Amino acid sequence: MRRLVIFMGCAVLLILIGRGVAMAEVHTQAVEYRQGDTVLEGFLAYDDSFTGKRPGMLVAHDWTGVGPYVKGRCEQLARLGYVAFAADIYGKGIRPKAKEDAAKEAGIYLNDRALMRARVKAGLEELKKQDLVDPGRIAAIGYCFGGAAVLELARSGANIAGVVVFHGTLSNPNPADARNIKAKVLVLHGADDPFADRKQVNAFIDEMRKTDVDWQLVLYGGAVHGFTLPDAGNDPKKGVAYDERADRRSWQAMKDFLGEIFK
Amino acid sequence: MRRLVIFMGCAVLLILIGRGVAMAEVHTQAVEYRQGDTVLEGFLAYDDSFTGKRPGMLVAHDWTGVGPYVKGRCEQLARLGYVAFAADIYGKGIRPKAKEDAAKEAGIYLNDRALMRARVKAGLEELKKQDLVDPGRIAAIGYCFGGAAVLELARSGANIAGVVVFHGTLSNPNPADARNIKAKVLVLHGADDPFADRKQVNAFIDEMRKTDVDWQLVLYGGAVHGFTLPDAGNDPKKGVAYDERADRRSWQAMKDFLGEIFK
Numbered sequence: 001m002r003r004l005v006i007f008m009g010c011a012v013l014l015i016l017i018g019r020g021v022a023m024a025e026v027h028t029q030a031v032e033y034r035q036g037d038t039v040l041e042g043f044l045a046y047d048d049s050f051t052g053k054r055p056g057m058l059v060a061h062d063w064t065g066v067g068p069y070v071k072g073r074c075e076q077l078a079r080l081g082y083v084a085f086a087a088d089i090y091g092k093g094i095r096p097k098a099k100e101d102a103a104k105e106a107g108i109y110l111n112d113r114a115l116m117r118a119r120v121k122a123g124l125e126e127l128k129k130q131d132l133v134d135p136g137r138i139a140a141i142g143y144c145f146g147g148a149a150v151l152e153l154a155r156s157g158a159n160i161a162g163v164v165v166f167h168g169t170l171s172n173p174n175p176a177d178a179r180n181i182k183a184k185v186l187v188l189h190g191a192d193d194p195f196a197d198r199k200q201v202n203a204f205i206d207e208m209r210k211t212d213v214d215w216q217l218v219l220y221g222g223a224v225h226g227f228t229l230p231d232a233g234n235d236p237k238k239g240v241a242y243d244e245r246a247d248r249r250s251w252q253a254m255k256d257f258l259g260e261i262f263k
Numbered sequence: 264m265r266r267l268v269i270f271m272g273c274a275v276l277l278i279l280i281g282r283g284v285a286m287a288e289v290h291t292q293a294v295e296y297r298q299g300d301t302v303l304e305g306f307l308a309y310d311d312s313f314t315g316k317r318p319g320m321l322v323a324h325d326w327t328g329v330g331p332y333v334k335g336r337c338e339q340l341a342r343l344g345y346v347a348f349a350a351d352i353y354g355k356g357i358r359p360k361a362k363e364d365a366a367k368e369a370g371i372y373l374n375d376r377a378l379m380r381a382r383v384k385a386g387l388e389e390l391k392k393q394d395l396v397d398p399g400r401i402a403a404i405g406y407c408f409g410g411a412a413v414l415e416l417a418r419s420g421a422n423i424a425g426v427v428v429f430h431g432t433l434s435n436p437n438p439a440d441a442r443n444i445k446a447k448v449l450v451l452h453g454a455d456d457p458f459a460d461r462k463q464v465n466a467f468i469d470e471m472r473k474t475d476v477d478w479q480l481v482l483y484g485g486a487v488h489g490f491t492l493p494d495a496g497n498d499p500k501k502g503v504a505y506d507e508r509a510d511r512r513s514w515q516a517m518k519d520f521l522g523e524i525f526k
Contacts (some may be wrong), residue, residue: 076265191472191480202465208484209454215485216512217454221471221478249519256515 026078035122040088045074046132050081055262056133057082058124063106065095068154082132087123106145117156120149137262154183161261164254166228172198172206178207185215186257188250190223194239220246289341298385303351306336313344319396319526320345321387323409326369328358346396350386369408380419385414400525417446424524427517429491433459433467441470449520450477451513453486457502483509
């Protein structure tokens with residue numbers, strides 16, 4: 001009889017927990033803010049089923065700007081218990097679709113790292129202002145172009161806990177700035193990435209080895225550029241392709257990293 | 264009242280679970296076996312609190328042979344639910360203590376990869392024979408010299424699920440053999456390892472990139488050779504040093520990897 005009561009009690013608990021999960025909702029909204037005179041439009045996501053202040057995650061977009069991809073990543077991060085904010089580097093409404101336009105837009109910031117830093121920092125400040133964010137616990141992640149953006153944020157000496165770079169642009173016109181990095185750095189990279197290639201990876205390693213930065217680099221065999229982008233197709237020969245295995249593993253590596261820096 | 268019953272019931276369950284954990288015991292024993300005419304002595308560990316057949320983990324020792332270090336790792340693996348077996352590459356009683364002796368002994372096998380393969384394969388066969396092991400679910404891990412041993416096991420075409428290499432010797436006198444690898448490969452390496460240095464790491468990457476092997480490489484910034492060895496001291500300038508951070512992270516990376524290959 002007692003066992004039955006225990007069983008029934010635990011069953012009731014499980015049902016209540018289950019309902020709680022089903023009722024959880026990820027709240028999302030566009031957020032307008034500025035850097036200098038430029039109007040930017042980011043995207044905020046958090047999960048109502050978590051309570052109280054929580055770590056904030058800044059998400060830097062790939063070369064297409066704040067679109068469905070980074071918004072989806074923000075929602076995933078929200079479900080993990082973070083307040084996620086996709087920073088807008090390009091400016092409100094600038095969401096290039098064609099490759100040529102995206103490359104041109106990304107090039108503006110890759111060739112003007114001071115402007116890139118200003119834009120990503122504006123996103124960081126906006127994230128810190130959010131009521132639910134614990135401003136002492138912030139990390140940033142970036143995809144492709146956004147990888148360069150979060151690395152520049154770190155190189156600016158930003159006082160954040162960590163940055164995670166997924167198939168990022170690793171080039172650095174000012175290698176000595178690596179010494180300013182306070183954040184822990186995790187770079188998740190395709191071993192066959194032809195855009196951020198072996199030469200660029202080795203230059204990044206050389207740069208990091210001259211510092212006291214806490215950094216890690218993971219190379220995923222067989223993966224090319226854009227390996228976390230489901231829309232990138234599945235032909236690695238094109239140099240950009242989705243790789244389910246590397247996507248899953250890199251997300252796990254990010255979760256381990258965040259678990260460590262926010263414990 | 265009902266809540267109290269649920270609470271009491273759950274408390275009783277927790278106490279019972281707690282007692283189960285407290286009663287769990289890691290069983291360990293020396294195991295004598297042979298390769299050709301050579302008598303070898305390995306070390307077996309499993310946890311009695313797990314039931315039924317389970318994955319087997321082959322552990323390849325560093326250059327000091329089967330000693331307290333790898334035995335401790337076997338016990339850790341046993342507590343994770345694996346049957347762990349430290350293979351003896353050197354032969355019963357050969358446990359060099361002085362560096363010169365260890366280097367000399369390791370050199371025999373590093374210069375005779377066929378013999379190294381025969382010895383590590385003998386360990387694999389011994390592990391597979393154990394009653395509690397599911398012979399279809401086997402992985403191998405190796406430290407330093409043992410990293411070379413498990414890589415040679417993989418290069419021999421062994422039908423195992425994965426190999427994990429901690430600060431391993433990555434040199435390969437027969438690079439084309441990398442194509443024989445069936446196991447998934449995870450290499451966990453110090454970015455400042457002066458023994459398996461950048462040149463060796465880059466050669467390993469080149470070797471892997473010519474194959475279809477599922478491989479991953481993690482570089483830990485600031486870590487040198489032997490970063491998981493608590494007895495290695497804490498002066499990276501010596502080229503060998505313990506690094507608590509890289510030790511913890513590499514163990515987590517191994518657990519994620521095993522979770523994936525044995526799911």
